[in-house]
Amino acid sequence: MPTEYEPVIGLEVHCELKTATKLFCGCRTTFGNEANTQVCPVCLGLPGTLPVLNEKAVEYAVKIGLALNCTIAQYAKMDRKNYYYPDLPKAYQISQYDKPLNYGGYLEVPLKEGIKRIGVTRAHLEEDAGKLVHAGGKAGRLDSSDYSLADYNRGGIPLVEIVSEPDIRSADEAYAYLTELKNILLYIDVSDCNMEEGSLRCDANVSIRPKGTEKFGTRTEIKNMNSFKFAKQAIEYEIKRQAALLDKGERVVQESRLWDVTENKTKTMRSKEEAHDYRYFPEPDLVPIILSGDYVRKIKDQLPELPGAKRARFASKYGLTAYDAGVLTADQELAHWFEEGAKHTKSPKGLANWIMGDMAAKMKEQEKELKDLEFDQKKLGELVDLMEAGTINSKQAKEVFAEMFDAGVSPAEVVKSRGLAQVSDPKAIEGAVDKVLSENPNVVADYKGGKQGVIGFLVGKVMQASRGKANPKLVNEILKKKLDA
Template sequence: MEYEPVIGLEVHCELKTKTKLFCGCPTTFGNEANTQVCPICLGLPGTLPVMNAKAVEFAVKIGHALNCAISKYSKMDRKNYYYPDLPKAYQISQYDKPLNYAGYLEVPLKEGMKRIGITRAHLEEDAGKLVHAGGKAGRLDSSDYSLADYNRGGIPLVEIVSEPDIRSADEAYAYLTELKNILLYIDVSDCNMEEGSLRCDANVSVRPKGTEKFGTKAEIKNMNSFRFAKQAIEYEIKRQVALLEKGERVVQESRLWDVTENKTKPMRSKEEAHDYRYFPEPDLVPIVLSEDYVKKLKGQLPELPGAKRARFASKYGLTPYDAGVLTSEQELAQWFEEGAKHTKNPKGLANWIMGDMAAKMKEQEKELKDLKFDQKKLCELVDLIDAGTINSKQAKEVFAEMFDAGVSPAEVVKSRDMAQVSDPKAIEGAVDKVLAENPSVVADYKGGKQGVIGFLVGKVMQASQGKANPKLVNEILKKKLDS
């Protein structure tokens, strides 16, 4: 039987506010344990949380960027559970009145764009960090005790929940990539996965293809890179299909992705079923957003990746793929667009950026800001090729010199006397000489072996030290041989 995977993703995104959600402690990553905490984020008795206005602003921007409806009336709720990463024994989150809901994200796939629904994107506080110690180090199930650091506790998060619209691990990967790109574009999170500022859980189930009813799902946690998320989802789909084929059932449970073994494993579940006993947070008052405020934030959004992609494709004549590559990072998109002003051939510019330039940058681990040349110089190179001054082989040499030394391509061409000879008279002279020196080849050609013209072109190119315009050489040779 053929099975169809049904996947929904939950992404937690740390907002890049200076301070925490409800207190003035810094959100800096990597400082010494428990040095960025105060009575509020420690949940000491008698303290009161106060909402960070910037966090609300960032959250609403995320809502806009994900095409969500923005709640005019929203509130915070307590999610109650006992776990040592929560000093208050509850997390302040949002339950039935999330800030943003009913949105969607357009994700570029090989087959074209796919719209994936966003159920909600709500505001909540992050939990602290636990280090499981003793026993087998780092492993929760065999540790003797844990060490709690609350520096991260209280950092603002937006949890973005997708609809179960995703149908493959590749789609999940594309969704995550696009989502991260958007969050970076709107500048609300640094999306650094190593530092945990972007985290992802996946709900995965499978069902016989063509049926409507969802299968039993498993929740996969601990996927701290998009690559792992893709692998974990692929593994989980296979695991569930194999169970069903054997006539067994999928158990609803949380599973962890084990990086060393490349498989998902059941998490030892907490004793009781999840019952968070949500209730409205009495310490915080409702958030009531005015039409003006919501509109103003919408106006502050930059052009988003999807729109930029479409514009690049139509304005600069790029393929959807090329437009996707160039808009995958905001800085790169800007760099290209600034450059496109200086050439009549933006497509040529794009090819150099994605080809030799990207390759060299990767090889030398350089970023755009490290480049020794600017867009104008790269455009100069593109124009030199288009004008027929140099051929593509020479262009590669010129590019390398420009990349390494920052020199202008025109100067390189001049100093190395590279300019392609496009003067028909000069080429005619060389052609005549080659024809005179190779009478037998000429005879072969006239006898019907037209393929030998390649040999003659090569000879002329050689005679001109590679500088003759190969297209002209070809034309002139043909003309002379056929006359």
């Protein structure tokens, strides 16, 4: 019988902070500008220059720590991580080693089976490295290039590295963790989290162990996963690869591996510093960071309601399912839009259905964002209430919605001007029902003979006679009553 394995996964996420300037100098952090035009003697590491810490970066880093339920260090310092690699001209990266700004936190991740708490070991501040383009040889391929081109515009941009505990047990959990983390970072407004531009990057430590055992297996580190989808695929692949090795009686080698998007597999990556001996020591050019309780409290007071709390509140306050609450809070702006709308309807659940259904579909189709909409929440609330009250049926509501979406008109006015109001007067419907029954004696006979399914045909006839305006529920009821009488 094959051994059943349990994956053990930890994630390292690098998040670029959206400060205007770099971590230690006044160079701008704009993405996509011409190479080496946002560089100064400090980020170039010229002799005699001194770094000075960006106060906004410290504030953002603390904000991240608080949002991830971390302890904020009373005493933090910066350290030098020494390595020779041309992505940093100084031959060291200023990072944090034994006294990080934030440590000992957790993230509550919504999974299908409920909420899972995943530990956050630390979230520390460091500078980003420059960008290398590997050229010559097979272009873009590190292993066959003849030389590299270095652009230091990115070098020195503030990063927060968020390290999880090895609490993650599947690729799906990793995906959920990343999604929730990104959502939180967007909510607290500290990063663009744009993966294509590299402002959010992720590495995964993956190992497996026989199910039921405690001891961790040998892990590999997967790099170069520049989307959550790739991260999930890479982790899934790596779990299978390691299981196949162990099943064959072979060993997993501790190494860094790259996710190859074109071949859909992880590949061995020769390491940039063979010895991985970074010789950390306290950065002598920077003084310690000692934050007061007041400072931390002030930042804490500025934190918005975070996605987890918002989801729980949406579910209980508006009677939404966990899924609906998740969709509506995945975007802070959408969540706000919904909440404003809920003030204008008797049925927040109905409103949620419209937002996630027709509205989302039409917005996607016409590539519109919330700010581009022709109508406001009050109008959509009006439509929801017209439908809930039975004034219009769902088919009519769709027509009214389309007109409101395109022209921004009020649903009540559309109903009035197009004479759409649903007929819910039993007397009027009874008249139409009687007429249809007398015109279709054969169908009535079929029904009485036991073919109850033919009632659908009769409902259709009545609806047709009323030009779609009759309340279908009432039509059904009245028909049944008369036929069964």
